[in-house]
Amino acid sequence: MEPGDGDGGADREGVVINAGSGHCTVVCDGREIPCRLRGRLKQGLQTERTLVVAGDRVRIAPVPGDPAIAVVEEVLPRRNRISRTSSKRERGRREQVMMANLDQVVVVQSVRQPEPSGGLVDRLLVAAERYGVEGVLCLNKVDLDPVAAAAPAWDHYRSIGYLVLPTSVVTGEGLTAFHDRLQGRISLLLGASGTGKSSLLARATGLRLRIGEVTAKTGLGRHTTTQTELYPLADGGFIADTPGIRGFDPWDVAPIELRELFPDFTAPAQTCRYDTCLHRDEPDCGVKRAVAAGALPAWRLAAYLAILKDLQEREDVRGPQRRRSS
Ligand SMILES: Nc1nc2c(ncn2[C@@H]2O[C@H](COP(=O)(O)OP(=O)(O)OP(=O)(O)O)[C@@H](O)[C@H]2O)c(=O)[nH]1
Ligand SMILES: [Mg+2]
Ligand SMILES: [Zn+2]
Numbered sequence: 001m002e003p004g005d006g007d008g009g010a011d012r013e014g015v016v017i018n019a020g021s022g023h024c025t026v027v028c029d030g031r032e033i034p035c036r037l038r039g040r041l042k043q044g045l046q047t048e049r050t051l052v053v054a055g056d057r058v059r060i061a062p063v064p065g066d067p068a069i070a071v072v073e074e075v076l077p078r079r080n081r082i083s084r085t086s087s088k089r090e091r092g093r094r095e096q097v098m099m100a101n102l103d104q105v106v107v108v109q110s111v112r113q114p115e116p117s118g119g120l121v122d123r124l125l126v127a128a129e130r131y132g133v134e135g136v137l138c139l140n141k142v143d144l145d146p147v148a149a150a151a152p153a154w155d156h157y158r159s160i161g162y163l164v165l166p167t168s169v170v171t172g173e174g175l176t177a178f179h180d181r182l183q184g185r186i187s188l189l190l191g192a193s194g195t196g197k198s199s200l201l202a203r204a205t206g207l208r209l210r211i212g213e214v215t216a217k218t219g220l221g222r223h224t225t226t227q228t229e230l231y232p233l234a235d236g237g238f239i240a241d242t243p244g245i246r247g248f249d250p251w252d253v254a255p256i257e258l259r260e261l262f263p264d265f266t267a268p269a270q271t272c273r274y275d276t277c278l279h280r281d282e283p284d285c286g287v288k289r290a291v292a293a294g295a296l297p298a299w300r301l302a303a304y305l306a307i308l309k310d311l312q313e314r315e316d317v318r319g320p321q322r323r324r325s326s
Contacts, residue, residue, distance in 0.1 A: 108191035193244025
């Protein structure tokens with residue numbers, strides 16, 4: 001503490017648990033402190049959509065005369081982050097950082113209500129691969145359809161190294177395993193609306209969260225959670241609940257880099273004729289051969305090709321991206 005500082009007058013460090021434009025909430029020594037951002041933090045970074053996000057570690061200083069709030073002086077360097085590309089309306093030009101400093105992405109997919117949507121799980125696991133964090137797949141609502149819960153697709157994810165946890169908030173199946181997997185880690189829950197992210201989190205943490213209804217008409221959720229919010233866990237770690245998403249276009253992935261983010265393609269790709277094979281139109285492709293032989297599921301190649309198409313369209317619109325920095 002500097003000489004002359006009053007009680008609590010020195011800068012302190014904390015973790016951002018939610019963030020809006022120009023303000024955020026920081027947990028510091030177990031207390032939640034509303035903060036605003038120092039003006040200079042807001043300058044010069046217009047290309048980056050979010051300056052401060054959940055998971056950021058920040059240095060905060062007291063506001064003279066207002067003990068209830070503080071000001072964020074500095075965002076400490078991020079160990080990692082997870083980012084997507086802004087919407088098509090913005091022509092994919094902006095990076096949208098979803099969270100910083102995380103250990104794992106927990107993808108939540110329900111077996112029914114809503115039905116698994118083709119390719120979303122694959123996109124989210126691609127994001128985990130790209131940003132170098134672990135990917136876990138939580139298969140929720142197994143009470144609604146135990147047969148669907150045993151579908152071969154989920155075993156495929158297991159076979160390529162992802163932890164797959166069948167869970168049910170109704171019967172309690174898998175909830176201990178889910179809870180254990182979160183302890184001591186910083187996690188980001190991602191999945192479509194209505195799959196049960198907030199329900200799982202409420203059961204795992206005992207927190208009271210807003211839980212939505214899945215509409216009978218569409219079988220879809222209704223975006224009950226509206227903001228990313230990070231919750232501290234009793235025995236260490238944090239978990240972020242997020243609003244449901246329909247898609248995910250990872251930021252900062254060049255089309256040629258996508259194939260490395262599908263771990264099950266690595267072995268068959270060794271036998272592609274061309275080093276630069278995109279496993280699409282090229283002759284003599286090992287990945288396509290593996291699909292034809294039944295060694296690789298066709299839906300994995302389809303998921304890959306759909307993301308590849310999006311990445312190439314984006315590159316056509318905004319030109320090749322700068323090389324990735326990490
Ligand atoms: N049968 C069954 N229903 C569940 C289960 N988990 C959650 N639900 C129900 O699914 C509905 C949606 O749950 P939420 O937890 O709000 O889903 P969410 O993923 O947080 O949705 P968003 O916040 O919109 O992204 C609620 O009616 C829950 O009661 C489950 O394991 N089995
Ligand atoms: Mg929710
Ligand atoms: Zn190939």
